[in-house]
Amino acid sequence: MSTITQLSIFINNEPGAIANISKTLKEANINLKAFNIAEGSGFGVLRAIADKPKDAADKLKKQNIIVKLTDVIAVPMVDQPGSIYEVSKVFGDENINIEYAYAYAGPKGAAVFFRVDDTAADARLSVQRPQRDAL
């Protein structure tokens, strides 16, 4: 478990908005490992894990896209029943509230990215579990 940086991107709620953003990502040669899209009323927020988030953010800003770097906790897990329970129970036991989460499953294994309010959460959770590279 470790803290990693994700891209948060503001998107208009209208046809073609995601296509526009992903075109820019393509042209900037940015590969996304995982992402989710949250829906607000009348707008959306795309959150994504990219290889070099700071680079990616700079490139997107140059295209006038609203982007912010935010920290999420990446937790590697075994791709089998019960894994989510095992991890989320640790959060609960430590009284850490999860704001949102999204998952990734790739050749090297599975991982879940958690966004929490508590900045010290990662350190507190590390005590509970040995660190491992999420991706």
Place this chain on the structure above:
Amino acid sequence: MAYWNKEIECMPPERIKELQLDMLQKLIANLYEKNQFYRNKMVQKGVKPEDIKTLEDITKLPFMYKQDLRDNYPTKMFTVPLNDVVRFHVSSGTTGKPTLVGYTRNDLDYWSEALARSLTSCGVTDEDVMQVSYGYGLFTGGLGAHYGAEKVGATVLPTGTGNTERQIELMQDLGVTAIACTPSYLIHMIDVAREKGVDIRKDTKLKRAFLGAEPWTEGMRKHIEDATGIKAYDIYGMSEMAGPMYTECEERNGIHIPWDIMYVEVIDPETEQPVPAGQKGELVVTMLRKEAFPLVRYRVKDITNVILEPCKCGRTSVRIARITGRTDDMLIIRGINVFPSQVEHTLLQIPEVSASYMIIVDRINSLDVMTLQVELKPEAFSDKVEEMTAVKKRVEYEMKKYLNIAVKVELKEPGSLPRFEGKSKRVIDRRTYE
């Protein structure tokens, strides 16, 4: 044919002109003496009270604009001391400050007098029950219609706006025969009644509606009348004049303007010269009896034409045709005046968004819906949907506060709204009136 004040309403046209000239001369002499604001305007234009020798000489007088009311906010252009002012009403201004109007006791009396004549000309009597579904409060619609109907002796049911189901119930229970509201609200009411299984034609005693405060058409009139069997009358006015004041008569061929209350001109807005009767142009009005503050050659910005042909009802006053548009960019949304400049002004106070915007107006279920698209500033962006929703709510709150109407806000990426060089087209009005 019933008249409220037959002698005045059926006065021979030649006599009207003599009396109007007399009223105009006295009005201007009084303003020149007692009203610093209008005196200054006259001095600037180099015109003196004695230059008004004929009615046509009115064109020598300076125009007044909505901006004048704003510049003199709140009471700097009042002619009378505040202890002679018995009421204020407030409407939207073009930016920031609203437009404030004041009334002396006589101003209120003549407002009701105008409406009493109008309502009588449409057959309203003391036997009627009048439901007033215009907003009460700062807006002149509710209180104006209220006192006008009371003056005629009708029984007033002051429902105001909203709570439509209850309004329909009361309409049935109290035997309402006449209603005053916006045309879109009546259409909404008809729809809601139908959903509740109430047929206005069979299940109520409603016979007449006085519809105004927003643009409407003959198509809407036909729709309302076909759906309900009532007669729908156009009512006109605005807070600068007093409020809603003038209606069509039973002939429904133009709005009668009581000659002893308001003098009308129609001009070409470009050349500022009068256009011939029957030709469309911008309405310019002079309130001949107004005491609290002057309204002389006021550029109303509504487009209409004067009708001089005698009306079959026997009234000899001029009429104006149904308002067909505006010479400025003012929007009327649910009866409330909205200027794009107000929206811009309000956005400048909100740090999270830029001043670029688009206004989209739709009519959904007979009601106007205004959507405001604004651009989020990059530094205001948060990853949390909750915080973004709070920004959106803040814009909605500020708009409600300044425009006095509910606005649906959509946050957009910076740069995603159209940019304009020269005259901007920030309003898309998708309402259809037929």
